[in-house]
Amino acid sequence: xxxxxxxxxxxxxxxxxxxxxxxxxxxxxxxxxxxxxxxxxxxxxxxxxxxxxxxxxxxxxxxxxxxxxxxxxxxxxxxxxxxxxxxxxxxxxxxxxxxxxxxxxxxxxxxxxxxxxxxxxxxxxxxxxxxxxxxxxxxxxxxxxxxxxxxxxxxxxxxxxxxxxxxxxxxxxxxxxxxxxxxxxxxxxxxxxxxxxxxxxxxxxxxxxxxxxxxxxxxxxxxxxxxxxxxxxxxxxxxxxxxxxxxxxxxxxxxxxxxxxxxxxxxxxxxxxx
Numbered sequence: 001x002x003x004x005x006x007x008x009x010x011x012x013x014x015x016x017x018x019x020x021x022x023x024x025x026x027x028x029x030x031x032x033x034x035x036x037x038x039x040x041x042x043x044x045x046x047x048x049x050x051x052x053x054x055x056x057x058x059x060x061x062x063x064x065x066x067x068x069x070x071x072x073x074x075x076x077x078x079x080x081x082x083x084x085x086x087x088x089x090x091x092x093x094x095x096x097x098x099x100x101x102x103x104x105x106x107x108x109x110x111x112x113x114x115x116x117x118x119x120x121x122x123x124x125x126x127x128x129x130x131x132x133x134x135x136x137x138x139x140x141x142x143x144x145x146x147x148x149x150x151x152x153x154x155x156x157x158x159x160x161x162x163x164x165x166x167x168x169x170x171x172x173x174x175x176x177x178x179x180x181x182x183x184x185x186x187x188x189x190x191x192x193x194x195x196x197x198x199x200x201x202x203x204x205x206x207x208x209x210x211x212x213x214x215x216x217x218x219x220x221x222x223x224x225x226x227x228x229x230x231x232x233x234x235x236x237x238x239x240x241x242x243x244x245x246x247x248x249x250x251x252x253x254x255x256x257x258x259x260x261x262x263x264x265x266x267x268x269x270x271x272x273x274x
Contacts, residue, residue: 030134047066050062050066051066051067108176110244110251113151113156113173113217113243114244115240116156116157116160117129117217117226118226119153119157120219121219121240124220124221124223124224125157125160125161125162125221126160126201126219126220126221127160127171127218127219128169128171128201128204128205128217128218128219129173129216129217130170130172130173130205130215130216130217131172131173131214131216131217131247132172132212132214133213134213137172137214140170140180140184141174142180143183144169144172144181144182144183145166145180145182146179146180147178147179147181148179149177150176150178166181166182167182168182169182169183169184169185170184170185185205185216186207186208186211188203188207188210188232190203193234194234196234196236198234199222201218202218202220204216205234206229209230213230213231214230215228215230215247215250215251216229217229217243226239226240226243228246230250
């Protein structure tokens with residue numbers, strides 16, 4: 001035992017228990033931040049805290065009611081937060097021991113995206129691809145058509161084919177999965193960027209990066225030019241090699257560490273002019 005807090009005895013195991021529970025709740029908060037699930041999660045915390053207080057001051061009736069609600073919420077928690085719990089397990093697996101395996105899978109995803117963008121650029125097929133990172137985009141995903149399919153060049157080409165029913169809007173790729181297509185993104189209030197008059201796709205790409213830390217890739221339907229938006233900025237005229245290098249650096253660094261240098265337009269090698 002280390003010390004007492006009133007009638008409570010606190011030992012090393014209690015400290016460890018508190019640290020573990022705090023870590024779990026913190027990771028859950030990071031996964032659900034920016035989604036409607038956080039409000040339900042906070043409601044659950046209120047019930048659990050109220051039950052603890054009621055038991056401490058021996059309010060038996062209130063304690064029984066809150067304990068009953070808490071028991072029901074355990075089942076409801078698993079059902080309501082199934083996607084968030086899955087993402088929490090994914091985040092826990094993104095440690096150093098798993099980095100080489102994750103990097104290999106991400107390289108396959110990046111290659112599929114680059115190859116699809118290259119072909120769409122050559123054929124002047126418009127495309128908008130969003131790759132979320134730490135900020136939740138659940139509302140964006142829910143605005144589209146859920147897919148849950150593995151990323152592939154053929155799938156992306158099929159989605160963005162001009163005659164395909166899902167070609168309008170954005171595709172969201174999360175954890176090597178195409179979560180949804182035909183998603184609606186927030187429009188940026190900026191109409192120009194460095195002299196370039198942005199169309200709807202480019203404004204949408206910049207708009208999502210103004211509200212989240214996602215990366216957005218745009219293929220222009222008019223010119224076939226490949227652009228990347230990040231941190232409210234837009235870099236245009238990327239070659240496939242430059243796009244590949246940018247995605248590898250941003251996504252692989254994000255897997256290994258939470259520290260990442262800010263995106264600055266004009267710093268990537270291999271850019272081309274329109």
